[in-house]
Amino acid sequence: MSDNLYELLASRFPADRGKPCFLMSDGGEVSYGQLEEAVARTAGLLVSRGVVPGDRVAMQVEKSWPAVAIYLATLKAGAVFLPLNNAYTPSEIEYFLGDAEPRLFIQDAPAFVGEAADAKPLAAPVARSADDLASIIYTSGTTGRSKGAMLSHGNLAANALALHEAWGFTPDDVLLHALPIFHVHGLFVALHCAFLSGAPMVWLPKFDDAHVLAGLARSTVMMGVPTFYTRLLANPGFTRESAAHMRLFVCGSAPLLPTTFAEFEARAGMRILERYGMSEAVIITTNPLDGERIAGSVGYPLPGVDLRIGGGDETGVIEIKGPSVFGGYWRMPEKTADGYFITGDVGRRDPDGRVWISGRAKDLIISGGYNVYPKEIELILDEMEGVAESAVIGVPHPDFGEAVCAVVMGQGDEAAMIAMARQNLAAFKAPKRIFFVEDLPRNAMGKVQKNLLRQRYADTFV
Numbered sequence: 001m002s003d004n005l006y007e008l009l010a011s012r013f014p015a016d017r018g019k020p021c022f023l024m025s026d027g028g029e030v031s032y033g034q035l036e037e038a039v040a041r042t043a044g045l046l047v048s049r050g051v052v053p054g055d056r057v058a059m060q061v062e063k064s065w066p067a068v069a070i071y072l073a074t075l076k077a078g079a080v081f082l083p084l085n086n087a088y089t090p091s092e093i094e095y096f097l098g099d100a101e102p103r104l105f106i107q108d109a110p111a112f113v114g115e116a117a118d119a120k121p122l123a124a125p126v127a128r129s130a131d132d133l134a135s136i137i138y139t140s141g142t143t144g145r146s147k148g149a150m151l152s153h154g155n156l157a158a159n160a161l162a163l164h165e166a167w168g169f170t171p172d173d174v175l176l177h178a179l180p181i182f183h184v185h186g187l188f189v190a191l192h193c194a195f196l197s198g199a200p201m202v203w204l205p206k207f208d209d210a211h212v213l214a215g216l217a218r219s220t221v222m223m224g225v226p227t228f229y230t231r232l233l234a235n236p237g238f239t240r241e242s243a244a245h246m247r248l249f250v251c252g253s254a255p256l257l258p259t260t261f262a263e264f265e266a267r268a269g270m271r272i273l274e275r276y277g278m279s280e281a282v283i284i285t286t287n288p289l290d291g292e293r294i295a296g297s298v299g300y301p302l303p304g305v306d307l308r309i310g311g312g313d314e315t316g317v318i319e320i321k322g323p324s325v326f327g328g329y330w331r332m333p334e335k336t337a338d339g340y341f342i343t344g345d346v347g348r349r350d351p352d353g354r355v356w357i358s359g360r361a362k363d364l365i366i367s368g369g370y371n372v373y374p375k376e377i378e379l380i381l382d383e384m385e386g387v388a389e390s391a392v393i394g395v396p397h398p399d400f401g402e403a404v405c406a407v408v409m410g411q412g413d414e415a416a417m418i419a420m421a422r423q424n425l426a427a428f429k430a431p432k433r434i435f436f437v438e439d440l441p442r443n444a445m446g447k448v449q450k451n452l453l454r455q456r457y458a459d460t461f462v
């Protein structure tokens, strides 16, 4: 067996290929055998279109099972998969295509796989070594140009095997899949866990309350972003009954609020398992399957991951080394770190070894020469009445350099809340202004876009 990731995944497909892989909401099913056949023919079509090992195959499509077949066919053909967010505009797409120079750019997955029905199947996966490139994932990059994180077959295999073990997947699992597949979470984390167990997936094009609630009744594991959980909790139809068939709820891609964790436990009788990851390393830490899951902590480094806090202080930038850490950014050698990869996330480890994240380094506020970690203030605001969620940012200030401001989803009395915050925080940390909004701006993975908030409130003091 070579190190081609597709060989590993296909070796775990169920012996009975008639077993379902995708379970659709309308009652339709696609079996593992059908997926395998589509992959072989699609890989054949890629080859007949001139795709050779190492070529990039780019794709911007609606979520569908044929899109998954194209992903796997790209691996099988030894090419490099490049998924692109549906939200990207034509001018953004132009940048990615210019940068990655793919051999093919696919925009309609069912049509492409349909065309492959007449292609000669590619029987054997192209041999790959662990260091060969499997995928390029462009980071969402809020400043400057997005960078293409280069992930190898070895990176993805190591992470998939570690997660499969850590989260206790078996062939009896059914994974509820409602995530997008242009991002590592839905594409690698979720799909690989299902494939390594030969387990079926309840396959939903997007998160939609009614379909998710119905899907939970026949699933055992769900992976989601924090907004999935807040939406479930906002639906009175989500009860302990709804979660009765489930063994595990996993959450990541953005911080899970301790209030959501607590509400979920009260309602569903189960604790969400939070984990932490990024495009450059897939999953880095996870709360335990069997041990205690703690609100606000992202748990322990996965086996094989060496995690340290840079800078010599208790809290600092998280640096990592390990088998799933990427090889560098595509055509950007100067951005490629050696040794430890500096994640850009600020955090600390407690005496038990658990990791706690306090935000992105670039969201750190320096006010009057003091470092202010937004998370510390957000946790206090989130406890106040009328606050669903808060985002604390630094905005330009003539005296302090930056001033602490809070943008709060909810309602309240600004002066009273500032006074309350001052009782718990040093004066330089307390917000100087609080703005109330109906909703915080978020990207497709539910991450609050603080860069947009900083722009919006840039003129507050100057």
Ligand code: AMP
Pocket (backbone or CB within 6 Å): 139, 140, 184, 251, 252, 253, 254, 255, 256, 274, 275, 276, 277, 278, 279, 280, 298, 343, 345, 357, 359, 360, 445
């Ligand atoms: P992406 O590369 O788009 O997956 O974004 C990765 C970033 O998401 C990380 O560097 C973190 O800043 C953030 N992130 C992911 N999971 C978590 C989590 N559980 N808690 C806090 N931040 C997270």
